[in-house]
Amino acid sequence: MLGDSLTAGLGLPPNEAYPALLGVRLREEGYDWEVVNAGVSGDTSGDGRQRVGWALEGDVRILIVALGANDGLRGLPVGQMKENLQIIIDRARQRGIPVLLAGMEAPPNYGDQYTKEYREVFSDLARRNKVEFVPFLLEGVAGDPRLNQPDGLHPTGAGAAHIADHLWPTVEKMLKK
Amino acid sequence: MRFVVLTAIRETRAAWTRLVFFFVCIAIGVGAIVALRSIIQSVRQVLSTEAKTLIAADILLSTDRPWQPGTPELIAARVSAVPGAQRIASTELPTMARPAEESAGKGGVARVVELRAVQPGFPFYGQLTLQDGRPYSHDLLKDKGALVRPELLAQLGLRVGDRVAIGKAQFTIRGVISNEPGRSLSAFSLGPRVLIDDQELSDTGLLTFGSRVVRQELLRVPESAIDALARDLQSKLQPQFVRVRSYRDRQEQIGEDFERAENYLSLVGLVIVVLGGIAVSSVTRVFVRQKIKSIAIMKCVGGTSRQIFAVYLLQALALGVLGSVIGVALAAIAIAVIPADMNQIGTITVTYGLTRSAVAQGVGIGTLVALLFAMVPLLEVRRVKPSLLLRHETSGRRFDWLQWIAAALVGAALVRLATWQAASLVVGLSVCAGFIGLTVILYLAGMALTWMTRPLTRSSWFPMRQAVLHLRRPGNQTSVILLTVGLGAFFIMGVRGLQVGLLNQFAMQIGEETPDLFLVDIQKDQVDPLRVFLADRLPGTEANLLPVLRARVTGRGVSFEEMEDLKGRGMLSREYTITYRGGLEPNETLVAGRFPNPGEVSIEESIRQRFNISIGDVMRFDVLGRSVNATVTGVRHVEWRDGRSGGFMFVFGAGTFESAPHWFIAPVKANTANAADRARLTHDLVVRFPNVSVIDLREILQAVRKVFGVVTVAIDVVGTLVILTGGLILVGAVAVTKFQRVYEAAIFKTLGASSRTMAAMLMVEYGLLGTLAGAIGSFGALALGWGVSRYALDIPWRPALHENVISTVVTSLLIMTIGVVASADVLRRKPLATLRAE
Numbered sequence A: 001m002l003g004d005s006l007t008a009g010l011g012l013p014p015n016e017a018y019p020a021l022l023g024v025r026l027r028e029e030g031y032d033w034e035v036v037n038a039g040v041s042g043d044t045s046g047d048g049r050q051r052v053g054w055a056l057e058g059d060v061r062i063l064i065v066a067l068g069a070n071d072g073l074r075g076l077p078v079g080q081m082k083e084n085l086q087i088i089i090d091r092a093r094q095r096g097i098p099v100l101l102a103g104m105e106a107p108p109n110y111g112d113q114y115t116k117e118y119r120e121v122f123s124d125l126a127r128r129n130k131v132e133f134v135p136f137l138l139e140g141v142a143g144d145p146r147l148n149q150p151d152g153l154h155p156t157g158a159g160a161a162h163i164a165d166h167l168w169p170t171v172e173k174m175l176k177k
Numbered sequence B: 001m002r003f004v005v006l007t008a009i010r011e012t013r014a015a016w017t018r019l020v021f022f023f024v025c026i027a028i029g030v031g032a033i034v035a036l037r038s039i040i041q042s043v044r045q046v047l048s049t050e051a052k053t054l055i056a057a058d059i060l061l062s063t064d065r066p067w068q069p070g071t072p073e074l075i076a077a078r079v080s081a082v083p084g085a086q087r088i089a090s091t092e093l094p095t096m097a098r099p100a101e102e103s104a105g106k107g108g109v110a111r112v113v114e115l116r117a118v119q120p121g122f123p124f125y126g127q128l129t130l131q132d133g134r135p136y137s138h139d140l141l142k143d144k145g146a147l148v149r150p151e152l153l154a155q156l157g158l159r160v161g162d163r164v165a166i167g168k169a170q171f172t173i174r175g176v177i178s179n180e181p182g183r184s185l186s187a188f189s190l191g192p193r194v195l196i197d198d199q200e201l202s203d204t205g206l207l208t209f210g211s212r213v214v215r216q217e218l219l220r221v222p223e224s225a226i227d228a229l230a231r232d233l234q235s236k237l238q239p240q241f242v243r244v245r246s247y248r249d250r251q252e253q254i255g256e257d258f259e260r261a262e263n264y265l266s267l268v269g270l271v272i273v274v275l276g277g278i279a280v281s282s283v284t285r286v287f288v289r290q291k292i293k294s295i296a297i298m299k300c301v302g303g304t305s306r307q308i309f310a311v312y313l314l315q316a317l318a319l320g321v322l323g324s325v326i327g328v329a330l331a332a333i334a335i336a337v338i339p340a341d342m343n344q345i346g347t348i349t350v351t352y353g354l355t356r357s358a359v360a361q362g363v364g365i366g367t368l369v370a371l372l373f374a375m376v377p378l379l380e381v382r383r384v385k386p387s388l389l390l391r392h393e394t395s396g397r398r399f400d401w402l403q404w405i406a407a408a409l410v411g412a413a414l415v416r417l418a419t420w421q422a423a424s425l426v427v428g429l430s431v432c433a434g435f436i437g438l439t440v441i442l443y444l445a446g447m448a449l450t451w452m453t454r455p456l457t458r459s460s461w462f463p464m465r466q467a468v469l470h471l472r473r474p475g476n477q478t479s480v481i482l483l484t485v486g487l488g489a490f491f492i493m494g495v496r497g498l499q500v501g502l503l504n505q506f507a508m509q510i511g512e513e514t515p516d517l518f519l520v521d522i523q524k525d526q527v528d529p530l531r532v533f534l535a536d537r538l539p540g541t542e543a544n545l546l547p548v549l550r551a552r553v554t555g556r557g558v559s560f561e562e563m564e565d566l567k568g569r570g571m572l573s574r575e576y577t578i579t580y581r582g583g584l585e586p587n588e589t590l591v592a593g594r595f596p597n598p599g600e601v602s603i604e605e606s607i608r609q610r611f612n613i614s615i616g617d618v619m620r621f622d623v624l625g626r627s628v629n630a631t632v633t634g635v636r637h638v639e640w641r642d643g644r645s646g647g648f649m650f651v652f653g654a655g656t657f658e659s660a661p662h663w664f665i666a667p668v669k670a671n672t673a674n675a676a677d678r679a680r681l682t683h684d685l686v687v688r689f690p691n692v693s694v695i696d697l698r699e700i701l702q703a704v705r706k707v708f709g710v711v712t713v714a715i716d717v718v719g720t721l722v723i724l725t726g727g728l729i730l731v732g733a734v735a736v737t738k739f740q741r742v743y744e745a746a747i748f749k750t751l752g753a754s755s756r757t758m759a760a761m762l763m764v765e766y767g768l769l770g771t772l773a774g775a776i777g778s779f780g781a782l783a784l785g786w787g788v789s790r791y792a793l794d795i796p797w798r799p800a801l802h803e804n805v806i807s808t809v810v811t812s813l814l815i816m817t818i819g820v821v822a823s824a825d826v827l828r829r830k831p832l833a834t835l836r837a838e
Helices: A018-028 A045-056 A069-073 A078-094 A112-129 A157-176 B002-014 B016-055 B071-080 B150-156 B198-204 B223-240 B253-300 B305-336 B356-383 B386-390 B401-419 B425-452 B454-458 B462-472 B478-510 B524-537 B560-567 B605-611 B675-688 B698-740 B742-750 B755-793 B801-822 B824-828 B831-837
Strands: A063-066 A099-102 A132-134 B059-063 B086-099 B111-118 B145-148 B163-166 B169-179 B193-197 B214-220 B243-246 B517-523 B546-556 B575-580 B588-593 B601-604 B618-623 B626-638 B650-652 B663-668 B693-696
Touching (some): A018 A157, A045 A078, A045 B517, A069 A078, A078 A099, A078 A112, A099 A112, A112 A132, A112 B086, A132 A157, B002 B305, B016 B253, B016 B305, B016 B356, B016 B698, B059 B223, B071 B086, B071 B223, B086 B150, B111 B150, B111 B198, B150 B169, B150 B675, B169 B193, B169 B198, B193 B198, B223 B243, B253 B305, B253 B356, B253 B478, B305 B356, B356 B401, B425 B454, B425 B478, B478 B801, B517 B675, B605 B626, B675 B693, B698 B801, B742 B755, B755 B824, B801 B824
Parallel strands (some): A063 A099, B111 B193, B145 B169, B575 B650, B601 B626
Antiparallel strands (some): B059 B214, B059 B243, B086 B111, B086 B163, B086 B214, B145 B193, B517 B693, B546 B575, B546 B618, B546 B663, B588 B626, B601 B650, B618 B626
């Protein structure tokens, strides 16, 4: 799972981040798979692009890409983000690794135009590359004070559980293939 | 009563010339208190004004969540409960700005800006300055006006007068901001500032659910109400995630240093009070002693104890009050002649003037000390029979309740007065502890000195023999001079040592070398092009590119149990920024072990202390999803305040993560202060390396530097003044002891001693006392420096031993010289004249 602080589980014990919860779910459902958390706090899509090679070494079967939140928080140009994510998808494909792309939303303070362009990057990439797609990683979690830490950005344990549940159907579909 | 007053006046008239000298000594002591206290108060005033401009308010409330229902009303109610308090709201959010369509053909480019919407009245402190020099007024923002930083104009290719689109609204750029007070000190900036009117923020449509917005309330509150209001709001609002801080908040680095400076100033204030008190007490003591004979005579002719007591107490009191008043006049003169360049600290003008509280304190201390040191010996007079006094016999000491009660009462009043305005309890306590401790030591040292010099009483050199005998004679002045000089040296050297320590500390922080541009997110393949770019644009600066990775500690050793154990230690399992390199940086020192080889790791001191990790332990890290084991080979100390090469908790050996994906950060010192040049540099950097973020700290650093400038000068001026006046006080206090030896000098001369012999005798006596007092004082000063540095100022303690040695030598020479010079007239005068006068 290539991601940022949301994936790394910033502010949470390591076993409460959503990748760890997905790992537990995998074992419970009888899949003998291991989840590798390659989330790094503060990473933008550009950082992800740099380290995708490192992350894909080893026996990687599925790559979940959950990047872009920091690009959005910092208002980085969307074109650049699109390019970076495309390269990450390309790398995985060269190795024959199926990709799950998790989308993100930019915070509304950047204005309608930016948030719209930002949102379209993910749906565009998913359509063009025909990869599995979850439109919004934080669906049902973002903005809910009960599911987020006091900073209003990072999910709590309960929030992480929500994310894991939200991703599970798509992940399971990929496992079955 | 009439008799008392008349006698007091008659007595005073008789000893007029001698009294002048007493007056001068008291006046110097009191004058020093008044002048220094006044200066400290003026400087403090300037300091706090500067500290306030850093947040543009006295109290700042901020939250990154929407206000909860009732919260704005609660704040309004609390603020209006304080008379004279004001508040304004400010909202900050990062957003996108683009040139408005009609600004022909420049559409499309959008840049991140930090939008701030303010209400009229902003800022409470400091001045918002515009590049063209026009004064800022809120009217500039009315009807969709905006003020912007120059970087934005460069980035969007706009000019003043053009329109910029933010959200759903368009604003006309009315001016260019060159300096904005109260800019967040958190240092991380996403983009240039755009300032608009608070009322027009909602027109942008950006304040919707999920927006990342920081809402602030700036409060202006009368000084005396700040702390109470801040505490009150804190307790009410903390559960709602509202951050409350006052300008003197310790959480900010600057607040901490401000507090250090304040502590230092109050310490110096206290010290000068004690020194002044010593001067006054020394004078009063001698004064009363000389009156003993007259007292005996008055008792013989029928004066009652009560009458006599009243006469002399009145005299002492008049001495104290008049001396103090003269002291205030001296202080006024001293302050008036302060050279003009000391008033100018950078761009800030300090106006020095006598403050009412300083005058009150000075006069109060002058009078009370005179009272204390006159009353206690005078009370003894009640029990003394006239005949005993006439025969120069000393009465057996008996415990006298009244004497003790009087001393305790006046003493308590004194302590109360001395600690008045000494802002910090810690400082007050350490000074008092030092004071008491040293008094005891000096008293014991006096006894030790008389005991140790006993063999010298058989010295064949007459002056030596006599000098040593003087030390132990009845009515000797050993302990008095030791106390005066020892305490004086103690305080002067202590203040000096702290001054040096504090200034070192500040110099490190305001060093011109401090990097002011931080480049982050530099990718590996950009390192060389960036180096070339920086060498081209900033010739002469060596760019220091530091590789950084994020890592999490997952265990010590490789066993799982230990990892569980670590989890309990919380903090260690958080993510750390790590680096790798071949050696120590200038801001690091090796505390233990050695620098790591590739694959090994060095930890910072605090990690070792907090998590009890020792050299040789194997730590397990999770580096970007991979497990890495590394042996701890050494412990480093990082000077966190020196930001030139960053600071890292974990440093790996050279090349450890060469193959791992990571990025670089580069602290850079841009060689230009010109805002437009900097904007161009930043712009070119970002165009060339679009993923690199540039954080410009110049403005913040400058604001901080300005405050440090004031602090530095304040400490320098005040410290130097204390040394000068302290020296003067010592001279007075020692010189006054000459009156005790006038009589015996005359007798020695009658018996055939030459002036030269007398001078040699005085030199040995005062020299011995001065050396001992200076040495003890300087040891005490070292202890005081250590205690105050460590517990009150929180700075590293670096003893300047050679300075202490020099000061000790200077002290003994000084005391020796004073002893001889002060008695010069006695030595020159014919003995008969003295004998008759006495």
